[in-house]
Amino acid sequence: MNSIKIFKPEVKNGNIQAVDINGKVVKGIVRDHMLELALDNNQCIVYNEETGKCYRKDVQLYYDQAPTEKEVEASEKIDADPVLAFIHNSPELIPDTMKISDLKWKYLMRSAVRGKNIMMTGPAGCGKTMAAQKVVEATGRPHFYFNLGATQDPRATLIGNTHFKKEEGTSFSQSAFVKAIQTENAVILLDEISRAHPEAWNILMTVLDYGQRYLRLDEHENAPTIEVAKGVCFIATANIGNEYTATRAMDRALVDRFTIIEMDTLNKEQESGLLKDLHPGITVEQADTIAEIASLTRKEVTNEAPKLTNAISTRLSVEIAGLLEDGFTLPEAAEACIYPFFDADGGVDSERTYIKQLVQKYIGTAEEDIFNADEVEAQEEQV
Ligand SMILES: Nc1ncnc2c1ncn2[C@@H]1O[C@H](COP(=O)(O)OP(=O)(O)OP(=O)(O)O)[C@@H](O)[C@H]1O
Numbered sequence: 146m147n148s149i150k151i152f153k154p155e156v157k158n159g160n161i162q163a164v165d166i167n168g169k170v171v172k173g174i175v176r177d178h179m180l181e182l183a184l185d186n187n188q189c190i191v192y193n194e195e196t197g198k199c200y201r202k203d204v205q206l207y208y209d210q211a212p213t214e215k216e217v218e219a220s221e222k223i224d225a226d227p228v229l230a231f232i233h234n235s236p237e238l239i240p241d242t243m244k245i246s247d248l249k250w251k252y253l254m255r256s257a258v259r260g261k262n263i264m265m266t267g268p269a270g271c272g273k274t275m276a277a278q279k280v281v282e283a284t285g286r287p288h289f290y291f292n293l294g295a296t297q298d299p300r301a302t303l304i305g306n307t308h309f310k311k312e313e314g315t316s317f318s319q320s321a322f323v324k325a326i327q328t329e330n331a332v333i334l335l336d337e338i339s340r341a342h343p344e345a346w347n348i349l350m351t352v353l354d355y356g357q358r359y360l361r362l363d364e365h366e367n368a369p370t371i372e373v374a375k376g377v378c379f380i381a382t383a384n385i386g387n388e389y390t391a392t393r394a395m396d397r398a399l400v401d402r403f404t405i406i407e408m409d410t411l412n413k414e415q416e417s418g419l420l421k422d423l424h425p426g427i428t429v430e431q432a433d434t435i436a437e438i439a440s441l442t443r444k445e446v447t448n449e450a451p452k453l454t455n456a457i458s459t460r461l462s463v464e465i466a467g468l469l470e471d472g473f474t475l476p477e478a479a480e481a482c483i484y485p486f487f488d489a490d491g492g493v494d495s496e497r498t499y500i501k502q503l504v505q506k507y508i509g510t511a512e513e514d515i516f517n518a519d520e521v522e523a524q525e526e527q528v
Protein backbone atom coordinates (compact mmCIF):
# COMPACT_ATOMS: atom_id res chain seq x y z
CA MET A 146 0.00 0.00 0.00
CA ASN A 147 3.02 2.30 0.54
CA SER A 148 3.80 2.28 -3.16
CA ILE A 149 0.44 3.92 -3.93
CA LYS A 150 0.23 7.72 -4.09
CA ILE A 151 -2.94 9.76 -4.55
CA PHE A 152 -3.12 13.17 -6.22
CA LYS A 153 -5.86 15.70 -6.81
CA PRO A 154 -5.96 17.89 -9.94
CA GLU A 155 -5.94 21.62 -9.20
CA VAL A 156 -5.75 24.69 -11.39
CA LYS A 157 -3.38 27.44 -10.31
CA ASN A 158 -2.54 30.54 -12.38
CA GLY A 159 -4.16 28.87 -15.37
CA ASN A 160 -1.95 25.77 -15.07
CA ILE A 161 -3.15 22.35 -14.04
CA GLN A 162 -1.13 20.56 -11.39
CA ALA A 163 -1.12 17.42 -9.22
CA VAL A 164 -1.41 17.93 -5.49
CA ASP A 165 -0.60 15.14 -3.02
CA ILE A 166 -2.58 14.38 0.16
CA ASN A 167 -0.40 16.76 2.18
CA GLY A 168 -1.21 19.61 -0.18
CA LYS A 169 2.21 19.56 -1.90
CA VAL A 170 2.44 20.10 -5.67
CA VAL A 171 4.04 17.09 -7.37
CA LYS A 172 5.57 17.53 -10.80
CA GLY A 173 6.56 15.11 -13.53
CA ILE A 174 4.40 12.15 -12.55
CA VAL A 175 0.95 12.73 -14.05
CA ARG A 176 0.45 14.00 -17.58
CA ASP A 177 -1.55 17.26 -17.93
CA HIS A 178 -4.10 15.57 -20.17
CA MET A 179 -4.88 12.98 -17.50
CA LEU A 180 -5.16 15.69 -14.84
CA GLU A 181 -7.62 17.60 -17.05
CA LEU A 182 -9.75 14.50 -17.58
CA ALA A 183 -9.75 13.85 -13.84
CA LEU A 184 -10.73 17.46 -13.13
CA ASP A 185 -13.62 17.32 -15.59
CA ASN A 186 -14.94 14.08 -14.08
CA ASN A 187 -14.51 14.95 -10.43
CA GLN A 188 -11.77 12.38 -10.03
CA CYS A 189 -8.39 11.97 -8.40
CA ILE A 190 -5.30 10.14 -9.67
CA VAL A 191 -4.03 6.96 -8.10
CA TYR A 192 -0.37 6.39 -8.93
CA ASN A 193 1.33 3.05 -8.45
CA GLU A 194 5.03 3.68 -7.87
CA GLU A 195 6.00 0.09 -8.57
CA THR A 196 4.36 -0.16 -11.98
CA GLY A 197 4.62 3.56 -12.79
CA LYS A 198 0.96 3.56 -13.87
CA CYS A 199 -1.74 6.15 -13.09
CA TYR A 200 -5.46 5.50 -12.76
CA ARG A 201 -8.40 7.87 -12.39
CA LYS A 202 -10.66 7.19 -9.41
CA ASP A 203 -13.49 8.98 -7.62
CA VAL A 204 -12.14 12.10 -5.93
CA GLN A 205 -13.55 10.95 -2.60
CA LEU A 206 -10.62 8.54 -2.37
CA TYR A 207 -8.29 11.55 -2.14
CA TYR A 208 -10.33 13.11 0.65
CA ASP A 209 -10.48 9.80 2.52
CA GLN A 210 -6.68 9.64 2.53
CA ALA A 211 -5.88 13.27 3.08
CA PRO A 212 -5.40 14.32 6.71
CA THR A 213 -8.25 16.39 8.09
CA GLU A 214 -7.72 20.02 9.06
CA LYS A 215 -7.45 18.95 12.69
CA GLU A 216 -4.80 16.36 11.85
CA VAL A 217 -2.80 18.91 9.89
CA GLU A 218 -3.04 21.33 12.80
CA ALA A 219 -1.88 18.63 15.22
CA SER A 220 1.08 17.66 13.06
CA GLU A 221 2.09 21.32 12.61
CA LYS A 222 1.97 21.75 16.37
CA ILE A 223 4.18 18.70 16.83
CA ASP A 224 6.70 19.95 14.26
CA ALA A 225 6.88 23.37 15.88
CA ASP A 226 7.51 22.15 19.43
CA PRO A 227 10.82 20.33 19.99
CA VAL A 228 9.50 18.47 23.05
CA LEU A 229 6.47 17.17 21.16
CA ALA A 230 8.63 16.34 18.15
CA PHE A 231 10.96 14.35 20.46
CA ILE A 232 8.03 12.42 21.93
CA HIS A 233 6.43 11.63 18.59
CA ASN A 234 9.67 10.66 16.89
CA SER A 235 10.81 8.62 19.88
CA PRO A 236 9.83 5.20 18.44
CA GLU A 237 12.99 5.58 16.34
CA LEU A 238 14.89 5.23 19.60
CA ILE A 239 13.43 1.81 20.48
CA PRO A 240 16.44 -0.50 20.56
CA ASP A 241 16.29 -3.59 18.32
CA THR A 242 16.52 -5.85 21.35
CA MET A 243 13.43 -4.36 22.99
CA LYS A 244 9.99 -5.44 21.83
CA ILE A 245 7.38 -2.85 22.73
CA SER A 246 4.61 -1.23 20.74
CA ASP A 247 5.31 2.25 19.36
CA LEU A 248 2.32 3.60 21.26
CA LYS A 249 3.39 2.22 24.65
CA TRP A 250 6.89 3.52 24.09
CA LYS A 251 5.64 6.97 23.10
CA TYR A 252 3.36 7.02 26.14
CA LEU A 253 6.33 6.12 28.33
CA MET A 254 8.55 8.79 26.81
CA ARG A 255 5.81 11.39 27.06
CA SER A 256 5.20 10.57 30.72
CA ALA A 257 8.94 10.70 31.44
CA VAL A 258 9.42 14.03 29.65
CA ARG A 259 6.37 15.49 31.42
CA GLY A 260 7.71 14.46 34.83
CA LYS A 261 4.94 11.97 35.60
CA ASN A 262 5.09 9.06 38.01
CA ILE A 263 4.96 5.95 35.87
CA MET A 264 4.22 2.43 37.03
CA MET A 265 5.06 -0.35 34.63
CA THR A 266 2.95 -3.39 35.38
CA GLY A 267 2.79 -6.91 34.00
CA PRO A 268 3.73 -10.47 34.83
CA ALA A 269 7.26 -11.56 35.73
CA GLY A 270 9.89 -11.40 33.02
CA CYS A 271 7.85 -9.43 30.48
CA GLY A 272 10.36 -6.60 30.14
CA LYS A 273 9.23 -4.04 32.73
CA THR A 274 12.65 -3.33 34.16
CA MET A 275 14.20 -3.47 30.72
CA ALA A 276 11.72 -0.97 29.25
CA ALA A 277 12.25 1.38 32.20
CA GLN A 278 16.02 1.23 31.72
CA LYS A 279 15.75 1.80 27.98
CA VAL A 280 13.58 4.86 28.52
CA VAL A 281 16.16 6.23 30.92
CA GLU A 282 18.87 5.72 28.28
CA ALA A 283 16.77 7.23 25.51
CA THR A 284 15.94 10.40 27.45
CA GLY A 285 19.62 10.97 28.24
CA ARG A 286 18.67 12.49 31.61
CA PRO A 287 20.50 11.94 34.91
CA HIS A 288 19.24 8.69 36.36
CA PHE A 289 19.21 6.74 39.59
CA TYR A 290 18.26 3.15 40.27
CA PHE A 291 16.72 1.76 43.45
CA ASN A 292 15.64 -1.83 43.86
CA LEU A 293 12.93 -1.52 46.46
CA GLY A 294 12.23 -5.26 46.40
CA ALA A 295 15.67 -5.92 47.83
CA THR A 296 15.68 -3.39 50.65
CA GLN A 297 15.28 -4.64 54.18
CA ASP A 298 15.61 -1.20 55.71
CA PRO A 299 13.51 1.28 53.70
CA ARG A 300 14.33 4.18 56.00
CA ALA A 301 18.09 3.77 55.44
CA THR A 302 17.64 3.34 51.67
CA LEU A 303 15.25 6.25 51.14
CA ILE A 304 16.29 8.69 53.83
CA GLY A 305 19.65 7.82 55.35
CA ASN A 306 21.42 6.69 58.48
CA THR A 307 21.99 8.37 61.79
CA HIS A 308 25.42 7.75 63.27
CA PHE A 309 26.68 8.44 66.70
CA LYS A 310 30.29 9.22 67.48
CA LYS A 311 31.48 10.06 70.96
CA GLU A 312 33.47 13.12 69.89
CA GLU A 313 31.06 14.48 67.31
CA GLY A 314 27.71 13.41 68.66
CA THR A 315 24.91 12.39 66.34
CA SER A 316 25.38 12.89 62.61
CA PHE A 317 23.17 12.07 59.67
CA SER A 318 24.31 10.64 56.34
CA GLN A 319 21.88 11.16 53.51
CA SER A 320 20.82 8.30 51.28
CA ALA A 321 21.45 8.23 47.53
CA PHE A 322 17.69 8.68 47.14
CA VAL A 323 17.82 12.09 48.85
CA LYS A 324 20.45 13.16 46.34
CA ALA A 325 18.43 11.71 43.47
CA ILE A 326 15.25 13.64 44.23
CA GLN A 327 17.22 16.89 44.45
CA THR A 328 18.61 16.42 40.93
CA GLU A 329 16.64 18.44 38.37
CA ASN A 330 15.13 16.40 35.51
CA ALA A 331 16.35 13.15 37.03
CA VAL A 332 14.69 9.88 36.07
CA ILE A 333 14.44 7.72 39.17
CA LEU A 334 13.75 4.01 38.83
CA LEU A 335 11.89 2.41 41.71
CA ASP A 336 12.24 -1.21 40.70
CA GLU A 337 9.97 -3.87 42.23
CA ILE A 338 7.91 -1.38 44.21
CA SER A 339 5.21 -4.04 44.65
CA ARG A 340 7.62 -6.12 46.73
CA ALA A 341 8.81 -3.23 48.85
CA HIS A 342 8.35 -3.00 52.58
CA PRO A 343 5.12 -1.12 53.48
CA GLU A 344 7.26 1.45 55.24
CA ALA A 345 8.87 2.30 51.89
CA TRP A 346 5.40 2.95 50.49
CA ASN A 347 4.61 5.24 53.40
CA ILE A 348 7.78 7.23 52.93
CA LEU A 349 7.10 7.57 49.19
CA MET A 350 3.51 8.80 49.60
CA THR A 351 4.33 12.51 49.88
CA VAL A 352 7.23 12.26 47.43
CA LEU A 353 4.96 10.93 44.71
CA ASP A 354 2.01 13.21 45.45
CA TYR A 355 1.99 15.93 42.77
CA GLY A 356 0.50 18.33 45.32
CA GLN A 357 3.18 17.70 47.96
CA ARG A 358 6.39 16.47 46.34
CA TYR A 359 8.57 16.37 49.43
CA LEU A 360 10.37 13.80 51.52
CA ARG A 361 9.95 13.98 55.26
CA LEU A 362 13.15 13.06 57.08
CA ASP A 363 11.40 11.44 60.02
CA GLU A 364 7.94 10.66 61.29
CA HIS A 365 7.47 13.81 63.40
CA GLU A 366 5.04 16.38 62.06
CA ASN A 367 7.63 19.15 62.25
CA ALA A 368 10.53 17.13 60.89
CA PRO A 369 12.55 18.77 58.11
CA THR A 370 11.50 18.01 54.55
CA ILE A 371 13.33 17.88 51.24
CA GLU A 372 11.63 19.15 48.09
CA VAL A 373 11.59 17.05 44.93
CA ALA A 374 13.45 19.05 42.24
CA LYS A 375 11.84 20.31 39.03
CA GLY A 376 11.22 17.82 36.22
CA VAL A 377 11.96 14.72 38.30
CA CYS A 378 10.23 11.62 36.93
CA PHE A 379 9.70 8.36 38.80
CA ILE A 380 9.40 5.06 36.98
CA ALA A 381 8.32 2.16 39.17
CA THR A 382 7.88 -1.47 38.18
CA ALA A 383 5.33 -3.76 39.77
CA ASN A 384 3.90 -7.22 39.40
CA ILE A 385 0.30 -6.44 40.12
CA GLY A 386 -2.76 -8.49 39.45
CA ASN A 387 -0.91 -11.69 38.82
CA GLU A 388 0.18 -14.93 40.36
CA TYR A 389 2.96 -13.58 42.52
CA THR A 390 2.16 -14.09 46.16
CA ALA A 391 5.44 -12.51 47.27
CA THR A 392 3.94 -9.30 45.94
CA ARG A 393 2.22 -7.52 48.75
CA ALA A 394 -1.10 -6.00 47.95
CA MET A 395 -0.19 -2.40 47.34
CA ASP A 396 -2.02 0.43 48.95
CA ARG A 397 -4.64 1.87 46.60
CA ALA A 398 -3.57 5.41 47.45
CA LEU A 399 -0.02 4.63 46.39
CA VAL A 400 -1.07 3.05 43.10
CA ASP A 401 -3.31 6.06 42.43
CA ARG A 402 -0.28 8.33 42.40
CA PHE A 403 0.99 6.65 39.25
CA THR A 404 0.19 6.61 35.56
CA ILE A 405 -0.11 2.87 34.94
CA ILE A 406 1.52 1.49 31.81
CA GLU A 407 0.82 -2.17 31.30
CA MET A 408 3.52 -4.07 29.43
CA ASP A 409 2.09 -6.36 26.79
CA THR A 410 3.17 -9.96 26.75
CA LEU A 411 4.70 -10.78 23.39
CA ASN A 412 2.77 -12.80 20.86
CA LYS A 413 4.30 -15.87 19.21
CA GLU A 414 5.74 -14.02 16.23
CA GLN A 415 7.25 -11.20 18.30
CA GLU A 416 8.76 -13.64 20.78
CA SER A 417 10.21 -15.89 18.10
CA GLY A 418 11.71 -12.83 16.35
CA LEU A 419 13.24 -11.62 19.61
CA LEU A 420 14.80 -15.03 20.33
CA LYS A 421 16.32 -15.15 16.87
CA ASP A 422 17.64 -11.58 17.21
CA LEU A 423 19.20 -12.25 20.60
CA HIS A 424 20.52 -15.71 19.73
CA PRO A 425 21.21 -15.85 16.00
CA GLY A 426 22.81 -19.29 16.43
CA ILE A 427 19.42 -21.00 16.83
CA THR A 428 17.24 -22.01 13.90
CA VAL A 429 13.93 -20.37 13.04
CA GLU A 430 12.20 -23.66 13.91
CA GLN A 431 13.81 -23.71 17.34
CA ALA A 432 12.78 -20.10 17.98
CA ASP A 433 9.24 -20.90 16.83
CA THR A 434 9.05 -23.99 19.04
CA ILE A 435 10.11 -22.12 22.18
CA ALA A 436 7.70 -19.27 21.38
CA GLU A 437 4.89 -21.77 20.76
CA ILE A 438 5.42 -23.60 24.06
CA ALA A 439 5.65 -20.31 25.96
CA SER A 440 2.53 -19.00 24.31
CA LEU A 441 0.57 -22.18 25.16
CA THR A 442 1.52 -21.84 28.83
CA ARG A 443 0.41 -18.18 28.78
CA LYS A 444 -2.92 -19.18 27.34
CA GLU A 445 -3.32 -22.00 29.85
CA VAL A 446 -2.98 -19.73 32.90
CA THR A 447 -5.87 -17.61 31.68
CA ASN A 448 -8.22 -20.60 31.34
CA GLU A 449 -11.14 -20.89 33.70
CA ALA A 450 -9.77 -24.06 35.28
CA PRO A 451 -6.07 -23.66 34.49
CA LYS A 452 -3.69 -26.62 34.68
CA LEU A 453 -0.83 -24.18 35.25
CA THR A 454 -0.60 -21.25 37.65
CA ASN A 455 2.64 -20.06 36.09
CA ALA A 456 3.56 -19.33 32.51
CA ILE A 457 6.90 -19.39 30.71
CA SER A 458 8.03 -15.75 30.69
CA THR A 459 9.96 -14.02 27.95
CA ARG A 460 12.93 -14.00 30.31
CA LEU A 461 12.75 -17.79 30.47
CA SER A 462 12.29 -18.12 26.70
CA VAL A 463 15.45 -16.07 26.17
CA GLU A 464 17.28 -18.31 28.62
CA ILE A 465 16.17 -21.45 26.77
CA ALA A 466 17.20 -19.97 23.42
CA GLY A 467 20.64 -19.25 24.90
CA LEU A 468 21.00 -22.87 25.96
CA LEU A 469 20.05 -24.13 22.50
CA GLU A 470 22.56 -21.76 20.95
CA ASP A 471 25.19 -23.28 23.21
CA GLY A 472 24.43 -26.73 21.86
CA PHE A 473 21.94 -28.00 24.44
CA THR A 474 19.02 -30.01 23.07
CA LEU A 475 15.46 -28.94 23.75
CA PRO A 476 14.90 -31.88 26.18
CA GLU A 477 18.04 -30.84 28.07
CA ALA A 478 17.02 -27.18 28.16
CA ALA A 479 13.54 -28.15 29.34
CA GLU A 480 14.94 -30.37 32.06
CA ALA A 481 17.37 -27.69 33.21
CA CYS A 482 15.30 -24.57 33.15
CA ILE A 483 11.61 -25.13 32.37
CA TYR A 484 10.57 -27.98 34.69
CA PRO A 485 12.03 -26.52 37.90
CA PHE A 486 9.62 -23.60 37.50
CA PHE A 487 6.62 -25.89 37.82
CA ASP A 488 5.43 -27.58 40.97
CA ALA A 489 5.90 -31.36 41.14
CA ASP A 490 3.37 -31.77 43.97
CA GLY A 491 0.40 -33.92 43.06
CA GLY A 492 2.24 -36.53 40.95
CA VAL A 493 0.47 -37.24 37.68
CA ASP A 494 -1.87 -34.29 38.22
CA SER A 495 0.96 -31.88 38.99
CA GLU A 496 1.89 -28.81 36.98
CA ARG A 497 5.27 -30.47 36.35
CA THR A 498 3.60 -33.45 34.66
CA TYR A 499 1.41 -31.19 32.56
CA ILE A 500 4.30 -29.06 31.30
CA LYS A 501 6.40 -32.17 30.61
CA GLN A 502 3.65 -33.59 28.42
CA LEU A 503 3.29 -30.29 26.62
CA VAL A 504 7.02 -29.98 25.93
CA GLN A 505 7.24 -33.66 24.96
CA LYS A 506 4.77 -33.07 22.14
CA TYR A 507 7.13 -30.52 20.62
CA ILE A 508 10.29 -32.46 21.27
CA GLY A 509 8.76 -35.28 19.27
CA THR A 510 7.97 -33.19 16.20
CA ALA A 511 11.18 -31.17 16.32
CA GLU A 512 13.37 -34.26 16.42
CA GLU A 513 11.41 -35.99 13.67
CA ASP A 514 11.78 -32.91 11.50
CA ILE A 515 15.52 -32.86 11.99
CA PHE A 516 15.68 -36.60 11.28
CA ASN A 517 13.64 -36.24 8.10
CA ALA A 518 15.70 -33.29 6.96
CA ASP A 519 18.89 -35.39 7.29
CA GLU A 520 17.29 -38.15 5.31
CA VAL A 521 16.29 -35.83 2.49
CA GLU A 522 19.78 -34.38 2.33
CA ALA A 523 21.29 -37.87 2.22
CA GLN A 524 18.98 -38.87 -0.61
CA GLU A 525 19.83 -35.74 -2.55
CA GLU A 526 23.54 -36.46 -2.20
CA GLN A 527 23.05 -39.95 -3.63
CA VAL A 528 21.32 -38.52 -6.71
N1 LIG B 1 9.43 -7.06 25.66
C1 LIG B 1 10.68 -7.55 25.71
N2 LIG B 1 11.57 -7.21 24.74
C2 LIG B 1 12.82 -7.69 24.79
N3 LIG B 1 13.29 -8.52 25.74
C3 LIG B 1 12.47 -8.89 26.71
C4 LIG B 1 11.12 -8.42 26.76
N4 LIG B 1 10.54 -8.94 27.84
C5 LIG B 1 11.45 -9.69 28.46
N5 LIG B 1 12.62 -9.67 27.78
C6 LIG B 1 13.82 -10.43 28.17
O1 LIG B 1 13.61 -10.91 29.48
C7 LIG B 1 14.58 -10.40 30.37
C8 LIG B 1 13.90 -9.97 31.65
O2 LIG B 1 13.17 -8.77 31.47
P1 LIG B 1 12.87 -7.79 32.67
O3 LIG B 1 13.90 -7.97 33.72
O4 LIG B 1 12.69 -6.44 32.12
O5 LIG B 1 11.49 -8.37 33.19
P2 LIG B 1 10.54 -7.79 34.33
O6 LIG B 1 9.23 -7.61 33.70
O7 LIG B 1 11.18 -6.64 34.98
O8 LIG B 1 10.46 -9.04 35.30
P3 LIG B 1 10.26 -9.09 36.91
O9 LIG B 1 8.81 -8.89 37.15
O10 LIG B 1 10.66 -10.47 37.26
O11 LIG B 1 11.12 -8.04 37.51
C9 LIG B 1 15.25 -9.24 29.66
O12 LIG B 1 16.60 -9.14 30.03
C10 LIG B 1 15.10 -9.62 28.21
O13 LIG B 1 16.14 -10.50 27.81
Ligand SMILES: [Mg+2]
Pocket residue numbers: 273274275336337382
Ligand atom coordinates in the same frame (compact mmCIF):
# COMPACT_ATOMS: atom_id res chain seq x y z
MG1 LIG C 1 11.96 -6.37 36.91
